[in-house]
Amino acid sequence: xxxxxxxxxxxxxxxxxxxxxxxxxxxxxxxxxxxxxxxxxxxxxxxxxxxxxxxxxxxxxxxxxxxxxxxxxxxxxxxxxxxxxxxxxxxxxxxxxxxxxxxxxxxxxxxxxxxxxxxxxxxxxxxxxxxxxxxxxxxxxxxxxxxxxxxxxxxxxxxxxxxxxxxxxxxxxxxxxxxxxxxxxxxxxxxxxxxxxxxxxxxxxxxxxxxxxxxxxxxxxxx
Amino acid sequence: xxxxxxxxxxxxxxxxxxxxxxxxxxxxxxxxxxxxxxxxxxxxxxxxxxxxxxxxxxxxxxxxxxxxxx
Numbered sequence: 001x002x003x004x005x006x007x008x009x010x011x012x013x014x015x016x017x018x019x020x021x022x023x024x025x026x027x028x029x030x031x032x033x034x035x036x037x038x039x040x041x042x043x044x045x046x047x048x049x050x051x052x053x054x055x056x057x058x059x060x061x062x063x064x065x066x067x068x069x070x071x072x073x074x075x076x077x078x079x080x081x082x083x084x085x086x087x088x089x090x091x092x093x094x095x096x097x098x099x100x101x102x103x104x105x106x107x108x109x110x111x112x113x114x115x116x117x118x119x120x121x122x123x124x125x126x127x128x129x130x131x132x133x134x135x136x137x138x139x140x141x142x143x144x145x146x147x148x149x150x151x152x153x154x155x156x157x158x159x160x161x162x163x164x165x166x167x168x169x170x171x172x173x174x175x176x177x178x179x180x181x182x183x184x185x186x187x188x189x190x191x192x193x194x195x196x197x198x199x200x201x202x203x204x205x206x207x208x209x210x211x212x213x214x215x216x217x218x219x220x221x222x223x
Numbered sequence: 224x225x226x227x228x229x230x231x232x233x234x235x236x237x238x239x240x241x242x243x244x245x246x247x248x249x250x251x252x253x254x255x256x257x258x259x260x261x262x263x264x265x266x267x268x269x270x271x272x273x274x275x276x277x278x279x280x281x282x283x284x285x286x287x288x289x290x291x292x293x
Contacts, residue, residue, distance in 0.1 A: 153273075153280035156251035161243045202239075209236050 010108065024108040031093045031105050038088065060087060067209065071216040079215060082122075086115070087208040090166070094200030097174050098193060104200075107171040109163065116162035119211045123158075127218035162210055169203045237288060244288070245281035252277020 010021035042057040050058050064084055068076040090106065097104030105111045128136045140151045173196045180189045256273020260266040 147283075149276055150280040150283050153248055153251045153255060153277055154284050156255060157244070157247040157277075157280065157284070160250050161240065161247040164247065165240070165243050205232075206236055206239055209233070210240065 021108055021110060023103055024105050024111060027096060027103055028093070028105040028111065030102070031089060031096055034092045034096075035085070035088045038092070057088075060084070060091075064208065067212055071212050072219045075219050076212075076216065079122075083208060083212060083215075086119075086211065087204055090115075090204035090207055091201060094166075094170055094204055095197060097170065098177070098196055098200070104170050104174065106166055107174055109167045112163035112167040113159065115166075115207075116159040119162065119214060120155075120159045123214045123218045126215065130219060158214060162207060166203050166207050169199055173199055241285055241288070244284045245278075248281030248284060249274060249277035252280065 010023050013020045013022045038053060038057065042053040046054060061084055064087055065077075065080060068080060068083060072079070093105045093111075095104075096102050097107055124136075127139075131139070140148050142151075173192075177189060177192055177196060180192050252273035252275075253270060254273070256270040256277075259269035259273070263269070
């Protein structure tokens with residue numbers, strides 16, 4: 001099975017003892033380029049009455065800023081660039097796979113797990129920084145000491161939830177698009193394509209919202 | 224953006240993630256259980272207890288999400 005469309009398998013490259021999924025890597029670069037171009041296009045000629053890309057980005061940025069304000073308070077503003085970039089990357093990445101010839105970088109578990117681990121590391125670092133090391137350790141033993149095992153499982157589950165939801169939704173969407181295209185061409189795949197656009201945005205939104213909610217827990221001084 | 228819309232979106236968010244809390248907690252339990260099995264050579268008890276604790280952890284995180292808001 002080397003020819004034709006294939007989703008879920010990757011062209012591999014080996015370098016310095018590591019294996020790289022080249023298609024994921026290239027699609028990630030393309031996504032990054034699109035995000036950068038989008039950001040530049042939206043901010044180059046800013047107008048008081050936003051039009052075009054500026055309008056689109058302003059809606060997204062304003063909404064995310066509002067969510068951060070509600071969840072984290074004014075302290076959360078520091079994380080705004082991270083959250084907004086994350087959201088834009090995910091939206092563009094999720095929708096990229098719907099264009100024929102491209103695949104989503106997020107249909108690879110390595111990308112989503114990488115993003116999730118990045119968020120979780122920041123969550124723990126911020127928690128130690130804001131609460132202090134003793135309080136950070138103490139919160140694992142709350143409400144009772146035996147809960148330490150459950151709390152640790154919960155922490156391990158966080159990156160799993162974040163990454164597998166996004167990965168599964170995007171991969172399943174692309175596979176179904178391909179299968180429907182073979183079984184019932186034209187009409188049904190078009191409907192599914194439209195739904196996938198929606199799913200891509202919703203999944204990017206859920207990933208970002210969950211990141212905000214995890215981060216907000218670690219931004220609080222006390223627990 | 225109205226407050227209602229925010230509440231609606233966060234409710235949507237909660238509903239969309241609750242199922243995953245159960246599954247991923249069990250997955251994390253199995254993962255940790257297998258590690259404990261390998262480390263202390265007590266297979267299969269680590270995995271068994273990992274699954275049980277994972278289920279409890281899933282319930283616990285849903286309880287926290289629903290009751291505590293956080």
